[in-house]
Amino acid sequence: MRRIRAAAIGAVTLSLALAASACGGGSSTDGGGSNDSPKTLTYWASNQGASITVDKKVLKPELDKFEKQTGIRVKLEVIPWSELLNRILTATTSGQGPDVLNIGNTWSASLQASGALLPWDTKNFGSIGGKNRFVASALGSTGARGEDPAAVPLYSMAYALYYNKKMFADAGISKPPATWDELVADGKKLSKDGKWGLGAEGANLSENIHQVFVFAKQHGADFFTADGKPDFTSDGAVTAIKQYVDLMAKDKIIAPGNAEYAQNQSLSDFAKGKTAMVLWQTASATLASLGMKDDEWGVAAAPVRSGTPGSGTSVNSMVAGINLAVFKNTDNQDGALKFVKFMTSDAEQKILNKAYGSIPPVKAAQSDPAFNTKATAALRDTLAKSAAALPQVADESQFETGVGTAVKELLAEAAGGRPVTTESVKAKLEKAQQQMPAK
Amino acid sequence: MTTTTTTATAEKDRRTVSGSTPGAARGPRRPGRIRRIGLPYLLLLPALVLELLVHLVPMVIGILMSFKALTRFSIRDWGAAPWSGLDNYKISVDINAPAGEALLHSFWVTCGFTVLSVGLCWLLGTAAAIFLQDTFRGRGLLRTLFLVPYALPVYTAVITWAFMFQHDNGLVNHVLHDQLGLTDKPSFWLIGDNSFIALLTVSVWKGWPFAFLVVMAGLQNIPKELYEAAALDGAGMWQQIRRITLPSLRPVNQVLVLVLFLWTFNDFNTPYVLFGKAAPEAADLISIHVYQTTFATWNFGTGSAMSVLLLLFLLVVTGLYLLLTSRRRKTADV
Numbered sequence: 001m002r003r004i005r006a007a008a009i010g011a012v013t014l015s016l017a018l019a020a021s022a023c024g025g026g027s028s029t030d031g032g033g034s035n036d037s038p039k040t041l042t043y044w045a046s047n048q049g050a051s052i053t054v055d056k057k058v059l060k061p062e063l064d065k066f067e068k069q070t071g072i073r074v075k076l077e078v079i080p081w082s083e084l085l086n087r088i089l090t091a092t093t094s095g096q097g098p099d100v101l102n103i104g105n106t107w108s109a110s111l112q113a114s115g116a117l118l119p120w121d122t123k124n125f126g127s128i129g130g131k132n133r134f135v136a137s138a139l140g141s142t143g144a145r146g147e148d149p150a151a152v153p154l155y156s157m158a159y160a161l162y163y164n165k166k167m168f169a170d171a172g173i174s175k176p177p178a179t180w181d182e183l184v185a186d187g188k189k190l191s192k193d194g195k196w197g198l199g200a201e202g203a204n205l206s207e208n209i210h211q212v213f214v215f216a217k218q219h220g221a222d223f224f225t226a227d228g229k230p231d232f233t234s235d236g237a238v239t240a241i242k243q244y245v246d247l248m249a250k251d252k253i254i255a256p257g258n259a260e261y262a263q264n265q266s267l268s269d270f271a272k273g274k275t276a277m278v279l280w281q282t283a284s285a286t287l288a289s290l291g292m293k294d295d296e297w298g299v300a301a302a303p304v305r306s307g308t309p310g311s312g313t314s315v316n317s318m319v320a321g322i323n324l325a326v327f328k329n330t331d332n333q334d335g336a337l338k339f340v341k342f343m344t345s346d347a348e349q350k351i352l353n354k355a356y357g358s359i360p361p362v363k364a365a366q367s368d369p370a371f372n373t374k375a376t377a378a379l380r381d382t383l384a385k386s387a388a389a390l391p392q393v394a395d396e397s398q399f400e401t402g403v404g405t406a407v408k409e410l411l412a413e414a415a416g417g418r419p420v421t422t423e424s425v426k427a428k429l430e431k432a433q434q435q436m437p438a439k
Numbered sequence: 440m441t442t443t444t445t446t447a448t449a450e451k452d453r454r455t456v457s458g459s460t461p462g463a464a465r466g467p468r469r470p471g472r473i474r475r476i477g478l479p480y481l482l483l484l485p486a487l488v489l490e491l492l493v494h495l496v497p498m499v500i501g502i503l504m505s506f507k508a509l510t511r512f513s514i515r516d517w518g519a520a521p522w523s524g525l526d527n528y529k530i531s532v533d534i535n536a537p538a539g540e541a542l543l544h545s546f547w548v549t550c551g552f553t554v555l556s557v558g559l560c561w562l563l564g565t566a567a568a569i570f571l572q573d574t575f576r577g578r579g580l581l582r583t584l585f586l587v588p589y590a591l592p593v594y595t596a597v598i599t600w601a602f603m604f605q606h607d608n609g610l611v612n613h614v615l616h617d618q619l620g621l622t623d624k625p626s627f628w629l630i631g632d633n634s635f636i637a638l639l640t641v642s643v644w645k646g647w648p649f650a651f652l653v654v655m656a657g658l659q660n661i662p663k664e665l666y667e668a669a670a671l672d673g674a675g676m677w678q679q680i681r682r683i684t685l686p687s688l689r690p691v692n693q694v695l696v697l698v699l700f701l702w703t704f705n706d707f708n709t710p711y712v713l714f715g716k717a718a719p720e721a722a723d724l725i726s727i728h729v730y731q732t733t734f735a736t737w738n739f740g741t742g743s744a745m746s747v748l749l750l751l752f753l754l755v756v757t758g759l760y761l762l763l764t765s766r767r768r769k770t771a772d773v
Contacts, residue, residue, distance in 0.1 A: 086734055089514070089734065089737075092514055092515050093514050093515070093517060110511060110737070111511075113511045113512050114511045114512065114514055114515050115512075115515050116515050202630075203629070203630065203715065203717075205716065205717055255607070256606070256627075257605075257606040257607040259606075259627070259630055260605065260606055260627060260629045260630045262715055394511065394512070397735070397736075397737060398735075398736045398737060401716075401717070401731070401735040401736055402736070404717070405717040408630075408717060409719070409720070411630075412627070412630035412631050412719065413631070415606075415627060415630065415631070416627060416630075416631045416632075431537060434536075434537035435537045435538060435541070435736070436736075437510065437736065437737075437738055
């Protein structure tokens, strides 16, 4: 009898406990931030270094410094690149997110559309020293034009051409190629005996987008119209994508196997001397970790169609980088702003960008000699003169998926020995455009 | 998927509950009866609450979402997103538009993949279980070996396969091309048309040990005398398998095939780890397709509608299957 009663009480208690624990509180998603817990912050950092452990080693001392200055403890979580966007989406939906987070700068407009991020109006920018402290190209990738930015630039990167000095010398090539014609000619000299001219990450959708965006710019094409509608099938865009895929299909300077690369294998091929060139953003730290010595590789501006890199059709890189954003429903808004101010201060910008081999988007920090070395000068010049931001539209992430997949499939066809024609490129792009959300 | 299994278990529980009425109640009659009837339900309550929280609540939310115009603009407060009626369903089933056409394509791919994978898993599992029925030296070792794929963490196993399938330095091409010379040049397994074969291989490798385990358990219940009697009557091995083993395994096989079907049809881990977020067209399984619609192109409403359609399809198939098999069992009993 007593046992039965105990069992019944136990069962009811357990049920209630289960129900209660599942309905655990969370901050509301209905609007602005507060300052309810001024002593702590949660920070999601994207994985920038060779590993998550490396990132923790880089960031921990800085966060301790911030705690000493302000008394605010920062809980750090480093998130792998492949998971970051989904984690942000989940946080947006549930309202259970960090206070401050890193976002890929190309996602700025898409995440801005969700309304989850704190807008950087004049007042908020004022609290971190004003908009003018930042380089214009980096500010160009912080959200849709005409709206307050959704984030603040933190690390800037750009594409450059990395080349293997010894392989170049062995093939009798005296200087890195400056135009695509030169690159193809050099690539053909280098592609022999199981070695290849150029590396690519053919199955990595974002990487595909970064490459074909530049080709499109050089052909005077944009993937979106001025009023933000997708425009994937213009002659310029088709020609541009065919030119990129032809590096494998027609010119045969990219190894067919690269069509299935998505985990930076092309960089490790380069470090091993299997490929002579690779177009990459900020590769120096990773090359060192892959065992390639600094004097074994050279770096030059990425190629253009003719002449020298600049604006318009002479763009040779997208504006790559990481932005720092604040979740709108943070319960420590003042602390979050203080933290952004700290992370974008001249001193921290030098420390962090040195550690990651990136370029500070803060003007005053760029003058440091550390950003004028062989590894960083080419990137810095590209950012200053010849880099353009990816489309700052709310549909940017869908564009990356759609067109990135089209390029992946075209490269797969090239790798399998199937012909890649203007018609087949156009058909793939038409399919990608049809799958974009209706306006 | 979950609902069917839950109803099955609930039904079983109900049977045991009504079948296990305690003997004559002591004390006053009425409270005793209430207690007799109420207590089992009370004891089931924690499981029921947990089931509600883990399965049904998200399912209901998903169904609600499928009737909303839920995109990146409204995801932050999805409850307030505008209702869109059946629009998401229309988009999903309109096979003349890109979204519906792509969904239909991935549906057929998934059907073909499921039939082949379940068939092969069952065949391999049954063959291995029958082969290991007789005792011989090394049987224990083989049994253990066969279960390794089932015991390995999925992610680790599939990522290993992904390495083996690589074009340049993968083991598969090394064996097929370099050593055996079966192909005139190294094949691509992770992109292009062969990706279907790669996916099927990993799926079967992962799934057949489960079939092996279940069939092995089923074989334990077949009385030895049947085989002995059949042997006396001059039945050979094939005849014994056809006339005794397979008919006796029928109830076990019914459950096994159903479970394998549901698992395979909904398999997300294998294609995701093998191919990443954009599976090749030949291996575009519906689970990945729905994931892409929802999380890569941020059409949360349409993604939810596709999930609900998938659920309905699986419910209908499972219902029909159970109906047919139970009817066959009844006629067999008569």
